[in-house]
Amino acid sequence: xxxxxxxxxxxxxxxxxxxxxxxxxxxxxxxxxxxxxxxxxxxxxxxxxxxxxxxxxxxxxxxxxxxxxxxxxxxxxxxxxxxxxxxxxx
Amino acid sequence: xxxxxxxxxxxxxxxxxxxxxxxxxxxxxxxxxxxxxxxxxxxxxxxxxxxxxxxxxxxxxxxxxxxxxxxxxxxxxxxxxxxxxxxxxxxxxxxxxxxxxxxxxxxxxxxxxxxxxxxxxxxxxxxxxxxxxxxx
Numbered sequence: 750x751x752x753x754x755x756x757x758x759x760x761x762x763x764x765x766x767x768x769x770x771x772x773x774x775x776x777x778x779x780x781x782x783x784x785x786x787x788x789x790x791x792x793x794x795x796x797x798x799x800x801x802x803x804x805x806x807x808x809x810x811x812x813x814x815x816x817x818x819x820x821x822x823x824x825x826x827x828x829x830x831x832x833x834x835x836x837x838x839x
Numbered sequence: 840x841x842x843x844x845x846x847x848x849x850x851x852x853x854x855x856x857x858x859x860x861x862x863x864x865x866x867x868x869x870x871x872x873x874x875x876x877x878x879x880x881x882x883x884x885x886x887x888x889x890x891x892x893x894x895x896x897x898x899x900x901x902x903x904x905x906x907x908x909x910x911x912x913x914x915x916x917x918x919x920x921x922x923x924x925x926x927x928x929x930x931x932x933x934x935x936x937x938x939x940x941x942x943x944x945x946x947x948x949x950x951x952x953x954x955x956x957x958x959x960x961x962x963x964x965x966x967x968x969x970x971x972x973x974x975x
Binding site for chain 2: 753757758759806808811812813816817820833834835836837838839
């Protein structure tokens with residue numbers, strides 16, 4: 750199942766400068782594993798242990814996966830996975 | 840490079856910061872296509888609701904950034920307030936800054952603050968202060 754992944758500026762050095770890439774999988778975790786196969790190092794930027802990094806937001810279409818099933822959130826062909834760095838500070 | 844910002848927008852940011860005090864406030868200011876002037880204020884909810892931390896609500900952030908793309912606007916300024924310290928980047932401000940193209944505007948509502956508004960570039964762990972040019 751082909752998923753469109755929108756990559757933030759910060760991670761584009763890992764995707765050869767590409768803003769949009771495609772990946773396969775039936776859950777967010779599988780999509781990220783597939784991305785890692787294509788772009789080594791990207792998984793460590795997104796995931797810590799079994800969760801998304803605290804200051805990274807991952808969306809399926811318009812929904813933040815933290816409010817769904819996290820990395821287990823299912824995805825289907827035609828979905829868009831968007832990564833945005835959280836905007837935060839002290 | 841200096842930050843160019845509309846006077847009215849800056850006043851609105853200060854008013855928002857005073858209203859939210861002692862909690863930190865936050866938001867962005869966008870610029871119109873082809874312009875570098877920060878002219879449209881978009882206040883954001885501080886999901887952390889904290890006196891020492893701010894974080895954009897992730898769902899609101901997604902909607903706002905998509906709207907910017909649809910309007911062909913740029914996120915020119917990311918602003919937040921400090922309510923018990925100077926308008927100067929904290930360690931976390933520098934660590935979590937991921938937009939080298941944005942001006943990081945900090946306002947202070949602390950009584951003892953020497954300068955209530957300052958602007959910085961934050962990039963890869965480094966910080967550079969810049970001047971603020973206020974336009975009518």
